[in-house]
Amino acid sequence: MTRRLSALAGVSAAVVFLAAGLGAAHANPNDINPIPVLNGTMGLPQLRGATQAIYQATGMNSPNRTDQSNVIGTDLGIMWDDGRGQMLTVYGDTAGLGVPNLLAGSLWAWRSNVIFRSAPGDPGAGIHYSSFVDNPLPSPKIPGIEVSFIPTAGVSVNGVQYLSLMSVHEWQADGHWTTNFATLAVSGDDGQTWAQLPTTRRANEDGFEKFQQNAFLKAGGYVYRYGTPAGRGNPGFVSRAKEADVANIDAYEYWDGKDWKPGDAKVAAPVVGDVAELSVQWNDYLHQYVMMTTDGSNSVVLRTAPNPEGPWSEPRQLIDSRDLPTQYAPMIYPYQTGRDLYFLLTIHNQYNVVLMRTPL
Known part of the structure; x- marks a missing residue:
């Protein structure tokens, strides 16, 4: 621990200097500062x-x-019930020290x-990781090949865990990046070990460009997979498969604006517009x-709908971007909490995640 604190002191000075004038999030790997006070x-x-x-x-x-797990800075915070009495929270690009x-x-x-794993409980008292x-x-971390391999959604089906991830080819300007593909990974031991499922790879073409980033919803025996193209400020789409077929890419149906159509992602029509990471x-x-x-x-917004495919309401603003300019990726707490809605939110200028509460 002493060695890590010494290293942290050294990197802190470098971060203060380097982070001062840098641009797009992720485009430069030093464009973060997760160290309190030094990041303002x-x-x-x-x-x-x-x-x-x-x-x-x-x-x-x-x-x-x-930070005691070498998670000094991180983002996203996608939560789901594991079907075994715990909640799993997966974070994305995570900054630590060392090798x-x-x-x-x-x-x-x-x-x-x-x-991180935690017990379900009252989020008003916080989320306590166990x-x-x-x-x-x-990920190999090679720009132009695969610079990151980032989770975008998680779901449990019969106690088996599934993650949807995007293979990031290249970071571009703020809110823009390119992907090689999206894919599923599976875990049979409550998220301890994972294996990619190559048959679920969705290259950034043939309609699958609409589903590079995902959100999962379980309803009526189906897993609904919402999707957007890579980056932010895009339309959102939705597909679905029976829970038993969550890992069968050929079993998905796509909402074309009027009905569910099997097998062809190209028919998917937008259900919402101007969105980023979804929950x-x-x-x-x-x-x-x-x-x-x-x-x-870049304001946090909420929509409602009577059905998974919509029609989705006009957005209701929850946090004005002028109040929290570097916010992104609001992720809903996966258990019912009455009149209050809880969600995790990334704040880039501290490159960490906070729990939020809003009344409905």
């Missing part, structure tokens, strides 16, 4: 309006002390995905499906 943040963000930050989920200031430091020119040792899986699906859930309080994302101005 200390404590939870204070917001106007009804939506509030209530708990620091990750980082050095978190009660979880994820392996595969990304050329990086001060940080990057991993593309890490997983165990950790480090870098279960690694979708049934909500008992509203008796509606709810969808969270950020819009083209």
Whole structure:
């Protein structure tokens, strides 16, 4: 631990210098600063309006002390019930110290995905992690080949865990990147070990460009797979398969705007527009499906619909981007919580994730 703290002190000075004038998130591997105070943040963000930050989920200031697992900075926070009495939370690009430091020119040792387990409980008291899986699906970190392998959705079917991931080819300007493919990975031991499923690979073509980033929803015996093209500010689409066929790419049906059509992703019509990372859930309080994302101005918004395919309402703004300019990827807490809705939200200028609460 002493060695890690010494290394952290050294990298801190470098980060303060390098992060000052850098541009697009992820385009430069040093364009983050997860170190409190040095990144200009200390404590939870204070917001106007009804939506509030209530708990620091990750980082050095978190009660979880994820830095002790070398998770100093991270993003996303995709949560789902594992069907075994626990909640799994998968994070995306994760910054730590030491080895392996595969990304050329990086001060940080990057991993593309890490997983924390926790017991379901009252999120108003926070989310308390009990165990950790480090870098279960690694990436070579070679720009122009695969710079990252990032989870975008998770679901459990009969106690088996499935992750949807995107293979990132290249980071571009803010909110833009290119992918090689999207794919599923499977775990039979509650997320401890994972195997990619090559037969589920969806190259960035033939209609599958609409499903490079995903969100899962279980309803009526189906797994609904929402999708967007790579990046932000895109339309959203939806497909579905019977739960037993979640890993059978040929079993999916695609919503064409009027009906479900089997087998051809090219027929999928947009169900929403101007969206980024998606999270979708049934909500008992509203008796509606709810969808969270950020819009083209980077504000956090909520939509509702009577059916998984829609029609989706006009967006309701929950957090104005002017109040939290670097926010992204709102991810819904997967259990019913009455009138309040809880979600994890990444804040890039602290490169960590906070738990939010908003009244419905």
